[in-house]
Amino acid sequence: MVDFLQQVINGLAQGGIYSLIAIGWTTVFGIVGIINWTHGEIYMLGAYAGWLITTYAHLPIIPSLLLSMVLGAFIAMAVDEIGYRPLRKKGVLAATGFITALGLSQTIRYSASAGFSPNPKAYPVLVNQELITLVSIGDKKITISSVHLIVLFSAVVIMSLLELFMKKTLTGKAMLAASQDMQTLRLMGVNAESLIKITFAISGALGAAAGFFIGMLYYINPMMGALAGLKGWSCAILGGIGSIAGSLVGGIILGIVENLTAGYISTGYKDAIGFMVMILVLLIRPSGLMGYRFEEKV
Amino acid sequence: MAMLEVRDLNVYYGKIHALQGISIDVSEGEIVSLIGANGAGKTTLLTAIMHQLPYSGTVRFMGEDLTKTDVKDIVNLGMTMVPEGRKVFARTSVQDNLLLGSYVRRKDQTSVREDLEKVYSLFPRLEERKKQLAGSLSGGEQQMLAIGRALMSRPRLLLLDEPSMGLSPILVDTVFDTISHISKTGTTILLVEQNARKALKIAGRGYVIETGQLYLADTSENLLNDSRVKEAYLGG
Numbered sequence: 001m002v003d004f005l006q007q008v009i010n011g012l013a014q015g016g017i018y019s020l021i022a023i024g025w026t027t028v029f030g031i032v033g034i035i036n037w038t039h040g041e042i043y044m045l046g047a048y049a050g051w052l053i054t055t056y057a058h059l060p061i062i063p064s065l066l067l068s069m070v071l072g073a074f075i076a077m078a079v080d081e082i083g084y085r086p087l088r089k090k091g092v093l094a095a096t097g098f099i100t101a102l103g104l105s106q107t108i109r110y111s112a113s114a115g116f117s118p119n120p121k122a123y124p125v126l127v128n129q130e131l132i133t134l135v136s137i138g139d140k141k142i143t144i145s146s147v148h149l150i151v152l153f154s155a156v157v158i159m160s161l162l163e164l165f166m167k168k169t170l171t172g173k174a175m176l177a178a179s180q181d182m183q184t185l186r187l188m189g190v191n192a193e194s195l196i197k198i199t200f201a202i203s204g205a206l207g208a209a210a211g212f213f214i215g216m217l218y219y220i221n222p223m224m225g226a227l228a229g230l231k232g233w234s235c236a237i238l239g240g241i242g243s244i245a246g247s248l249v250g251g252i253i254l255g256i257v258e259n260l261t262a263g264y265i266s267t268g269y270k271d272a273i274g275f276m277v278m279i280l281v282l283l284i285r286p287s288g289l290m291g292y293r294f295e296e297k298v
Numbered sequence: 299m300a301m302l303e304v305r306d307l308n309v310y311y312g313k314i315h316a317l318q319g320i321s322i323d324v325s326e327g328e329i330v331s332l333i334g335a336n337g338a339g340k341t342t343l344l345t346a347i348m349h350q351l352p353y354s355g356t357v358r359f360m361g362e363d364l365t366k367t368d369v370k371d372i373v374n375l376g377m378t379m380v381p382e383g384r385k386v387f388a389r390t391s392v393q394d395n396l397l398l399g400s401y402v403r404r405k406d407q408t409s410v411r412e413d414l415e416k417v418y419s420l421f422p423r424l425e426e427r428k429k430q431l432a433g434s435l436s437g438g439e440q441q442m443l444a445i446g447r448a449l450m451s452r453p454r455l456l457l458l459d460e461p462s463m464g465l466s467p468i469l470v471d472t473v474f475d476t477i478s479h480i481s482k483t484g485t486t487i488l489l490v491e492q493n494a495r496k497a498l499k500i501a502g503r504g505y506v507i508e509t510g511q512l513y514l515a516d517t518s519e520n521l522l523n524d525s526r527v528k529e530a531y532l533g534g
Contacts, residue, residue, distance in 0.1 A: 170397060170398070170404050173390065173394045173397065173398060174398060174401065176387070176389065176390055177387040177390055177394075177395075177398055180387045180388060180389055180390070181385055181387060183350065184381055184385040184387070185387075186350065186370060187348065187350075187369065187373065187378065187379055187381060187448075188373065188398050188399055188401045188402070188447070188451065189369075189370045189373030189374055189401050189402035189451060190370060190398075190401050191370050192370075
């Protein structure tokens with residue numbers, strides 16, 4: 001039991017990172033209506049931005065994180081401006097956006113590989129690594145690493161701020177409305193293009209934050225966006241597409257399931273079992289764990 | 299000069315010539331009803347006026363040419379549409395739906411609060427349910443919400459697309475009473491309706507469109523007594 005809880009705790013930080021990636025996917029999908037395959041690359045670039053800032057500018061953790069998020073926001077807005085907006089103007093985004101996204105994603109990935117070299121990079125030590133005891137049961141202890149704790153805490157803070165923004169500001173409310181019916185929202189005098197840019201900025205900032213946190217935990221490399229992006233998207237679907245709370249839950253579940261698999265079965269199976277759990281959940285609840293279902297009223 | 303002037307408006311859906319040179323006027327203070335059968339082009343006309351569709355011809359509002367104006371700027375100028383089928387934001391609360399209606403006036407929160415109170419006094423049901431998600435409201439309440447949301451932008455001209463659609467007879471009467479009331483408080487109204495009799499009764503003038511063309515234009519009284527209108531739209 002103690003071992004089990006320990007594995008669950010170990011999965012939380014990774015889960016929080018998946019949640020951040022998933023929220024970035026789900027907001028863009030909900031509002032712009034595209035599966036933005038460059039999201040994994042923005043996460044990767046965010047990790048590299050953090051690596052450059054912490055390694056060469058020697059900034060402390062909070063300014064480095066914030067700066068990486070700002071860069072991530074700008075990169076995501078640039079992706080929209082260059083890749084998607086021209087298609088949107090012609091009204092062909094739904095049909096062609098996916099191909100554009102895949103092309104952009106590959107371009108960014110291999111450009112990064114050329115620029116940063118394919119070799120893994122490590123962040124400098126930003127916080128002292130130590131084990132914090134959460135509870136002691138007899139001679140056994142449940143611990144959490146200080147780095148994991150900081151990652152988890154920061155991820156929760158970022159997500160809470162986003163939730164506050166969505167619930168309390170008119171722009172946030174407009175974003176929720178846009179994910180329901182953009183055409184009608186335009187009738188309220190809302191500038192759809194600026195709302196879309198804000199959405200990409202938020203998505204990019206969250207993706208970059210996720211990349212930064214991964215950099216604090218593991219080595220980073222230019223190919224890291226592929227699998228993490230896919231997992232983030234899966235978590236968004238698992239939680240119920242369009243739901244921020246759902247993405248949070250979906251990410252945490254995947255993080256824990258992966259860790260339990262690695263702990264009890266084998267590290268080699270962790271990706272496969274993670275995806276299997278997701279397929280099982282969706283078979284039982286096709287709209288995701290927290291997806292919205294409304295009956296049409298007359 | 300009319301508040302809204304539509305001249306020679308043409309809309310194509312692919313090869314289908316949906317609106318064929320329609321011209322209409324709405325003057326300040328009027329209620330003008332636009333009637334016609336299903337598929338005649340009524341909704342297309344309103345949607346084009348709001349510039350949510352590409353068209354040829356001209357639309358002028360308060361003397362401004364809207365031919366190159368984006369829908370968000372049209373709302374800023376004081377023209378708002380209540381779309382067909384209500385289109386409330388189902389997963390958003392009633393109050394937030396109303397606040398989104400005031401988006402163009404978001405810098406002026408004091409007057410937004412005032413208008414919120416006005417809408418609530420017009421539709422007390424909405425105030426009772428302000429925290430509920432709009433998707434949980436009944437059809438009639440959703441129509442009230444859609445109208446209230448449009449009023450939140452303080453329109454000078456309100457376009458209403460089939461507000462009585464799918465409502466019970468009692469609620470239909472309530473909706474028409476509400477429209478008369480809104481008109482009396484100084485908002486000009488262009489009303490699209492299938493319920494031709496009620497629509498003409500509250501309006502001063504009316505237009506009849508058939509298969510994308512203007513068929514008749516006259517005062518409501520004359521239209522209500524017109525044998526062609528009687529036969530086709532008022533049930534003989």
